């Protein structure tokens with residue numbers, strides 16, 4: 001297949017590397033072109049403008065946010081000015097109103113557009129193991145099937161309106177962060193009562209909570225492994241802001257969302273832009289009087305105030 005990949009951050013680079021290894025012809029574009037160098041050395045072509053990456057079968061966008069996608073679609077040399085007929089496969093986590101606007105703009109320009117946001121981190125993307133939630137016109141989704149099979153281990157078809165796939169992705173990220181928050185609170189309670197968080201996690205993931213989100217993020221919480229970030233807190237905050245927009249528009253109160261946003265903001269303000277989203281656990285620990293002194297790791301086993309519990 002002839003595939004354009006626009007956006008060579010953590011996710012886009014991993015997707016491109018996987019497609020290149022599978023023998024596909026790639027044309028790349030990134031705002032900072034130097035990031036394309038390792039992939040160009042491995043055989044990919046580099047486009048001067050985003051539109052030049054849309055001459056083949058598909059053009060994937062994997063960019064930070066709505067603004068970045070808008071720039072490469074409608075900006076100078078953007079995808080809508082391309083002479084090619086590639087299906088635009090939008091894989092970024094973007095807002096639902098924006099995805100609907102993108103779909104309309106493509107339809108008005110006689111171009112094909114599907115939303116296909118993904119679940120999974122960059123290491124999963126590298127091995128072609130992402131989960132894809134896809135939505136768009138059925139014929140375009142059918143055309144994308146061979147591409148989805150290269151990128152993901154499973155594709156879920158959500159419906160014909162592209163923005164519904166983005167809504168599913170936002171709901172998934174909300175539930176993932178809620179699970180991290182709930183685990184952090186339960187671990188703080190357990191630790192205060194003299195139960196090591198590792199013991200709690202072992203028991204709960206061995207019984208009612210035997211799911212990847214609890215096993216994987218739970219291990220990060222137990223080890224307090226907040227760097228290097230797999231899912232940086234600023235990206236998670238962006239996603240919760242998009243959930244907030246969707247919830248406001250739909251008139252759906254989501255009270256837990258406010259806590260998640262506050263804890264993400266605290267983590268970023270305290271620990272910097274490069275901290276993982278799991279660092280929201282430190283807000284929970286601090287509120288329970290379990291904050292570090294000068295960053296020293298605290299003992300997970302010490303029942304610090306057991307007498308008072």
Ligand code: NAP
Nearest residue numbers: 007008009010011012031032063064068071092093120121
């Ligand atoms: P990232 O490493 O921060 O990469 C962001 C990409 O967007 C880079 O290529 C960057 O270009 C580009 N970009 C940012 N602003 C731009 C602008 N104004 N104009 C043009 N390009 C711009 O992010 P990522 O981790 O790859 O994530 C990409 C998307 O996937 C996000 O929507 C994220 O929410 C979603 N996602 C991430 C994960 C994850 O675990 N990381 C998992 C699932 C989904 P430069 O290189 O020039 O900065």
